[in-house]
Amino acid sequence: MASFSDFGKTTPFGPNPIETRDDLGKFLVNMLDALEPHTSPGGSRIHLGYTGTHFDETAALLEGFSRPVWGLASLLAGGGDYEGAARWVNGLANGTNPKHEEFWGDMTDKDQRMVECSALGFAFAVAREKLWDKLSEEAKTNVGNWLGGMNDKEMPNTNWLWFRVFANLGLSKVGSPRADTTRMKADLDHIDTFYIGDGWSRDGPEGVVQLDYYSSSFAIQYSQLAYSKLAQDIDPERCEEYRNRARQFALDFVYYFDAEGRAIPFGRSLTYRWAMSSFWGACAFADLELPAPLTWGVVKGLQLRNVRWWAKQPGAFNTDGTLTIGYVYPNLNITENYNSPGSPYWCCESFISLALPPSHPFWTAKEEPYPTLDQRVKILKHPLHIGITGKHTYILSSGQQCSYPVKQGPAKYGKLAYSSAFGYSVPSGSDTLEELGGDNTLALSDDSGETWRARRDTREARFEGDKWLRSMWYPWKDVEVETWLVPPTAEAPLWDLRIHRIKTGRPLSSAEGGFAIYGQREDGRALDAAEDGKAFGTYADGGQARAASEAGVAGIVDLNASGRTGVALRTDPNTNLMVPRAVMPTLRGEHAASSKNIWLVTAVFALPASGEAGATTEWQSEWNKRPVVPEEIQKLMKLTKRRSTANTLLDLARGHI
CATH class of the missing domain: 2.70.98 (Beta-galactosidase; Chain A, domain 5)
Known part of the structure; x- marks a missing residue:
């Protein structure tokens, strides 16, 4: 029993040391379990609170459904099992069915629903057998139609283009006729114009001076690394370029973390919390060895220390294990107009290392402390x-x-x-x-x-x-x-x-x-x-x-x-x-x-x-x-x-x- 000195200072996940692959998987499963009572009868919507966003409530509830899929798909891809996966399979079928009362609605230009397509495309690419193959033929058609519906819509000229890339990549991996690989290549060609050198990309076209976590862990670098692993057979030259960018970028990005596992808060969307460190997990997913001093043990430490630090922040979680809106504690002052109660689950990107087998060097390496850098x-x-x-x-x-x-x-x-x-x-x-x-x-x-x-x-x-x-x-x-x-x-x-x-x-x-x-x-x-x-x-x-x-x-x-x-x-x-x-x-x-x-x-x-x-x-x-x-x-x-x-x-x- 916790002592009074611990009262109000613990989280549901505090006892988990989060040192091993099994520990990380248990943390994710506990987070997914906490969402079950908040899931709609048809499984397609997760309701975590009553705050508003600039977009509609259905899109907000879709965020709650889709963002945990980043973690679920990685767990399943790595050979793990989760009984609750059926909730997401049912949700996919019902949310994309125009005849169902929980239909998410068709996408329009610059629709928030587009953002949520990225996790789904990734999931189909890495965990087809446990997610896509569980769908009926009718559901597969509906899912393909719904995801493919974004291909002729206008998108913001930002990291959002990656979300359409992953939707089409996932559809192509499962053989859906709605995959548009021509659209995917055009999007990739345009995204590459954001690149400015030494591994860095801005979040938009020339004139945009915005290089925050969207340029790294939240979107661009993360997406490049995941793509470099999943599209090697169809786009090898671009994949190698993305890997080279990550090698350069990592030597700068390490300066945004400290020895205790914290990342430097900068820019917007900080309620995504330990998504900040997902770049390091994506390096492992892409089997990318980085330059010295970034050994596998160092990369493992940078990733897991950040997750551990967050798992011990009581204000980051409600008492039932769901995430709050805020940073270290609930705080609507810091949020943007696009942050719904489901938004923080973008942090589930960081569970990508669960897609790796136990024999991967990321998991076999001994965790090392924050590296000694040549330049303070x-x-x-x-x-x-x-x-x-x-x-x-x-x-x-x-x-x-x-x-x-x-x-x-x-x-x-x-x-x-x-x-x-x-x-x-x-x-x-x-x-x-x-x-x-x-x-x-x-x-x-x-x-x-x-x-x-x-x-x-x-x-x-x-x-x-x-x-x-x-x-x-x-x-x-x-x-x-x-x-x-x-x-x-x-x-x-x-x-x-x-x-x-x-x-x-x-x-x-x-x-x-x-x-x-x-x-x-x-x-x-x-x-x-x-x-x-x-x-x-x-x-x-x-x-x-x-x-x-x-x-x-x-x-x-x-x-x-x-x-x-x-x-x-x-x-x-x-x-x-x-x-x-x-x-x-x-x-x-x-x-x-x-x-x-x-x-x-x-x-x-x-x-x-x-x-x-x-x-x-x-x-x-x-x-x-x-x-x-x-x-x-x-x-x-x-x-x-x-x-x-x-x-x-x-x-x-x-x-x-």
Whole structure:
């Protein structure tokens, strides 16, 4: 019997060690079992809640049905059995039968139903005997007609095209006359135009600057690897190209994971949770050996540690074992308008390694820890990220934005940094700084703090000398913000540096946040102010602020005495992805309209807790170090100051001021 100290802190799956193939299979089976009470009489719909989406309710219930099929098909393909598979066989027959009351409805242009075709096509390709062959001839015709109905429909010019590829691939594998291999080739040819080099593809055509998990585990890389295994006999040249891309991509993608198994939250659709790590399982499914140091043992560790970490997050599951909508805990603030209660089951992609036999090297290899990488700090050219590993795994980021309006877009793509340990925060409202959740953001207000703007549309982002990121942001017509993001150095390994040049034609208030951190004491009550150096508590003095809790330490310092004031800001509940109650070290400032450049130099400190230790005084020696502005940027700062002075004198001479 669990002790009171564990009350509310466990999941239905916590006792499962998830170390072996059998463990992973048991985890999946338990998840599938939890869905049975929520399944419609005809099996074609799974109802998990009452939240809404921009698409119709039938499509939402179809999500609940189809997404677990990623895992079910992999389990069956690997020789496993599941008695409940009959629920999905019946659901396929009834959902695609126009005469049945549970018919899913025919597909229209850009229909959400198209997304759900991908899992079904994959299932027919890998588990034909246990799924497709169980259907009656009438049902096979109906399924073929329903899936094939998407071939003459318009699709979004994004990763969605892969869903039609897999529908046609699956139909071709089972010999359905509705398979359109000509359509499949045309889709693949177009998808390949998204490729930009070094293994990376953007999620859309030229001009789209979006390289999030859809470019990797959620869709593109995952789909390429699965296709390279399943289509080798019909498209060998393309399959080998996809495998080469994955070999290159993996050496960058490893920087998005940490030693504890967490992935860095970045971008949209994070409610898909451990789908983040499905790329590593897809590498195994494709029998793809990766370059050093990514041995089979390392790949196995990257995959299983991520799944294990999620299986132990109590807020990720309801008490009956179904998934919640949110990230580490239920949170509708982070969701997009396409997230239904069934959406999180995209995580079932990560069970693809169950399709492999026990003799596969992925399963026979001994699990290895997070690898020692040649570079602690790496320039990730295509996503415009700087990857940083070590005691704190995070990225510095500039240049990405969603290619269409998306809820909380500035938070999901526009922040200056994203952390595997601390996550990021999203706004809960539009009026106060506490509602903004502006971690790792320079937020600006032109109405004395009534409303705030955070970076969304980043312009002119580029790397300079493979040393730092430089970019522009134009929040108003008469305001420009130029930002340099400088990664940690050996002299100050727990600090990154952010330099901002602001030119404004209006008075501005500014608030620059560091990392948001768990904001409670050991007894569960809110962190209170503490003396400098105390293990737990908040601290603010002049141009610096800090918070220390069982999650670690986060802080921020104004390095150039710009007049900003440090505060330990307690953000609104449910703004941060990782913890519902957070504190965010912040610098507050006021800036007059001026033709001169305003320079802000900010040092940001973060040290996650290791294991159960929480914050200790050991961080103090690192805190007392300070990063130094690179000489090249110092010269630029001095140069622009001289230019500003010269321009002011010229304006005086002309009588303009």
